Every structure is written in C-alpha cells, then in structure tokens.
Amino acid sequence: MIPTITAFERSPDRGRGLARDMRVRWALEEVGQPYDVRLLSFSEMKEAAHRMLHPFGQIPTYEEGDLVLFESGAIVFHIAKQHTGLLPDDANARARAITWMFAALSTVEPPIVERGMAMLVERDKAWHEERLPILEDRVRVRLGELSNRLGDADWLDDAFSAGDLLMVTVLRRLNGSGILEKYTNLSAYVARGEARPAYKRAFDDQLAVFTGKPPTG
Amino acid sequence: MIPTITAFERSPDRGRGLARDMRVRWALEEVGQPYDVRLLSFSEMKEAAHRMLHPFGQIPTYEEGDLVLFESGAIVFHIAKQHTGLLPDDANARARAITWMFAALSTVEPPIVERGMAMLVERDKAWHEERLPILEDRVRVRLGELSNRLGDADWLDDAFSAGDLLMVTVLRRLNGSGILEKYTNLSAYVARGEARPAYKRAFDDQLAVFTGKPPTG
Numbered sequence: 208m209i210p211t212i213t214a215f216e217r218s219p220d221r222g223r224g225l226a227r228d229m230r231v232r233w234a235l236e237e238v239g240q241p242y243d244v245r246l247l248s249f250s251e252m253k254e255a256a257h258r259m260l261h262p263f264g265q266i267p268t269y270e271e272g273d274l275v276l277f278e279s280g281a282i283v284f285h286i287a288k289q290h291t292g293l294l295p296d297d298a299n300a301r302a303r304a305i306t307w308m309f310a311a312l313s314t315v316e317p318p319i320v321e322r323g324m325a326m327l328v329e330r331d332k333a334w335h336e337e338r339l340p341i342l343e344d345r346v347r348v349r350l351g352e353l354s355n356r357l358g359d360a361d362w363l364d365d366a367f368s369a370g371d372l373l374m375v376t377v378l379r380r381l382n383g384s385g386i387l388e389k390y391t392n393l394s395a396y397v398a399r400g401e402a403r404p405a406y407k408r409a410f411d412d413q414l415a416v417f418t419g420k421p422p423t424g
Numbered sequence: 425m426i427p428t429i430t431a432f433e434r435s436p437d438r439g440r441g442l443a444r445d446m447r448v449r450w451a452l453e454e455v456g457q458p459y460d461v462r463l464l465s466f467s468e469m470k471e472a473a474h475r476m477l478h479p480f481g482q483i484p485t486y487e488e489g490d491l492v493l494f495e496s497g498a499i500v501f502h503i504a505k506q507h508t509g510l511l512p513d514d515a516n517a518r519a520r521a522i523t524w525m526f527a528a529l530s531t532v533e534p535p536i537v538e539r540g541m542a543m544l545v546e547r548d549k550a551w552h553e554e555r556l557p558i559l560e561d562r563v564r565v566r567l568g569e570l571s572n573r574l575g576d577a578d579w580l581d582d583a584f585s586a587g588d589l590l591m592v593t594v595l596r597r598l599n600g601s602g603i604l605e606k607y608t609n610l611s612a613y614v615a616r617g618e619a620r621p622a623y624k625r626a627f628d629d630q631l632a633v634f635t636g637k638p639p640t641g
Contacts, residue, residue, distance in 0.1 A: 262573035334551035356479035
C-alpha cells in the first residue's frame with residue numbers, strides 16, 4: 208500500500224527543503240518506497256479535518272491504510288522499522304541509532320529552531336541584537352559537542368542510519384549561517400548526507416512543488 | 425543484567441523530580457526492572473569520562489553490559505521494547521504510542537523548556553517582562569491543542585503507554601505555573617500519571633537522593 212504524506216502547498220523556505228516533510232521524503236527514498244503527497248495551505252493545516260490527523264495542525268502526516276501518524280521523527284522511525292536500510296539489525300547498534308534520532312530532535316534541534324525563530328519573529332524587538340549572540344552560543348555548545356563526538360567518522364555510529372538522516376536535516380537549518388561552517392567535520396557530514404542519491408531525489412521532489420516544474424532526472 | 429543509570433548528585437529542583445532521570449526511573453518501575461544509580465556532580469558531567477557515555481555531558485545515561493545509551497526518550501523506548509507494559513502489541517497502536525513519545529519531546533516540551541529557561545536565566549534582562557507572555561502564549565497554544573485531542577480520555581491513545589509517560593513528565597514542568605491548571609483535563613491527566621504506583625516509587629527514589637533519607641514504604 209502506497210502511503211500518503213502531507214506537505215506545504217507553498218514552501219515557506221522557497222524550496223530549500225527545510226520543512227519537516229523533507230525528512231520523511233528522504234527516508235522513503237532511502238528505502239525505495241513510493242508515496243503520494245497531499246499539499247495543504249496554511250489555513251487548511253489549522254482546520255478540523257487536518258487536526259483529526261495531526262492534533263498540532265502541522266505537516267507532515269503519514270497515512271497508510273488505517274494507520275495515521277504525525278511527528279516527522281515517529282514517521283521516519285516507522286519507515287525505518289518497516290524496511291531495511293535505515294536501522295542496523297544488531298540490537299545494540301539499533302538502540303544507539305535510535306538514540307541519535309532522539310538526540311537530533313530533542314537536544315540539537317531546539318536551540319537551532321530557537322535561533323531561527325528569533326531571526327524570524329524578534330527581528331524588530333529592542334532586545335534582538337543583545338539576545339541573538341546568546342542563542343548562537345547555545346547552538347555552538349551543541350555543535351562543538353557533536354563535532355567532538357563525530358570526529359573524523361563519516362556517520363555518527365558506524366553506518367548511515369535514521370539518526371544521521373534526522374541529524375543532517377537538523378543541521379541543514381544552519382546552512383549559510385556562518386555558524387555551522389566553523390565545524391568543518393560537521394559541514395562535511397551535512398554535505399555527505401546531501402550527496403546521497405535518495406536525498407537528492409527527495410530534495411528535487413519538494414523543490415518541484417515550489418517551482419511548479421516536474422523534477423528533472 | 426541490572427542496568428545502571430546516571431542522575432544528579434544534587435537535585436537542581438530540590439527533589440521535585442523534574443530532571444530527566446525521573447522518566448527512566450518511572451519506565452523501569454512500570455516494567456519491574458531493578459536498576460542501579462550512579463550519581464554525578466555538575467563538574468563530573470562535563471568531564472571526558474562521562475562524555476564518553478554522553479556526548480552532550482548530561483544525565484541520564486543507561487548502561488547495560490556493552491550497551492551505552494543516552495537521551496531519556498531513547499532510553500525509555502529501549503526499556504519499552506525490552507519489556508511488556510509500555511507499548512501496545514498491536515503494530516498500529518504501537519506506532520501511534522511512539523508518535524506520542526516524539527510529540528512529547530519534539531512538539532510539547534520545547535516551548536515549556538524555553539519558558540523555564542527564560543525564568544531561570546533571563547529574569548534580570550530588560551526584556552524579560554515583555555517576552556515572558558509571548559513564551560507563555562506559545563505554551564498555551566500547545567496545551568490547548570493537546571487538551572482538545574485528549575478530551576475526556578484517560579490517556580492519549582487508549583491504554584497508558586510510554587507516550588503518556590513522557591508527556592506527563594513534560595507537562596509536570598508546568599506544575600504550579602498557573603498555566604497548566606487552566607486545562608482541567610490536562611491537570612487531571614498529569615495527576616493520573618502521578619498516581620500510578622510505579623511513578624510514586626520512582627519519585628520517592630529520586631527524592632531520597634535529595635533528602636539523603638531512604639524512601640519510605
């Protein structure tokens with residue numbers, strides 16, 4: 208059965224692939240699972256019909272027969288569990304990969320999102336200039352710790368996993384910020400993720416929604 | 425094999441059970457798994473020896489033979505997977521319970537933690553008084569959505585699960601704030617979690633670390 212996911216009708220990041228459907232698209236491409244996409248306007252996301260699927264009125268959702276899921280992390284985990292390729296078979300390695308999924312979303316993403324939100328909604332506040340460096344320091348603490356752990360490895364725990372998939376999408380929010388670029392191993396790590404064929408297919412598909420042109424290739 | 429978790433040597437919340445080891449203690453109590461606790465000072469948490477276990481220098485960690493995990497969400501998931509009682513057997517119900525685990529940590533917790541951090545570290549800032557209501561509104565949006573979804577049910581998706589366990593620990597951060605109390609079904613939901621015998625045992629054990637007295641009963 209082909210699952211259906213939801214995504215923004217109009218990309219708020221103009222096709223940069225930072226919305227959370229990108230994670231789900233990437234995971235589906237990694238495992239070779241075709242999928243349908245239903246596009247939603249910002250007002251449709253907040254309507255009762257969509258809130259039946261997603262109580263917080265966001266994207267993405269995932270529908271597969273009777274099953275309805277929300278939360279990109281949970282959807283990626285569901286895909287990884289159903290297919291091979293995103294989580295190792297060895298029980299301990301699998302538990303560690305799942306740990307990186309939670310670390311990406313619970314420990315690394317929040318300060319990055321806070322900085323992004325401040326730049327979006329607090330730009331005109333009197334305190335913005337004083338507060339932004341505090342937020343950026345919080346981001347740097349996490350990046351420094353992550354950089355130390357990654358070292359010169361390709362991925363966070365041996366082979367590429369759903370943990371790396373989520374971590375790369377979290378770090379990508381900092382592309383062009385000048386912050387991520389100071390950690391050369393993390394920059395290379397993000398580039399390594401973005402170079403994966405499955406990533407590129409997912410990226411092109413979400414970009415095609417924005418440009419209105421079918422993906423090339 | 426009895427696992428070992430780490431916790432704060434000195435409870436920053438004076439035994440209110442808001443540190444993230446509480447989640448892991450509660451999960452272990454729900455499934456009846458005994459465990460050892462190793463206490464860490466704030467400086468020990470940031471030392472290289474602990475960072476080998478936890479790259480972000482935090483608690484809790486979980487050690488079980490060769491396996492080392494961090495991230496409370498991942499540890500609770502690991503416990504839920506190894507034992508019965510925290511995740512339903514039915515595949516779809518299980519995927520939905522896991523969705524609530526991610527929702528608790530990725531969608532509901534971040535604005536609650538941001539508010540808590542502002543009250544802790546921004547109290548003396550010129551902008552605190554203007555910014556706090558903005559943060560509280562962000563919390564209220566999520567609580568309103570969660571309250572609508574919960575309705576008059578006991579738990580988020582039929583039977584109590586690891587999703588409820590995490591959500592209750594997230595919402596407990598608002599106990600006494602006057603914010604949570606406006607959502608009577610959410611207050612009752614938190615109280616329902618706190619009334620579980622496993623919760624009480626976990627709470628008493630973490631409190632005993634703070635008071636230095638062995639738990640009663």
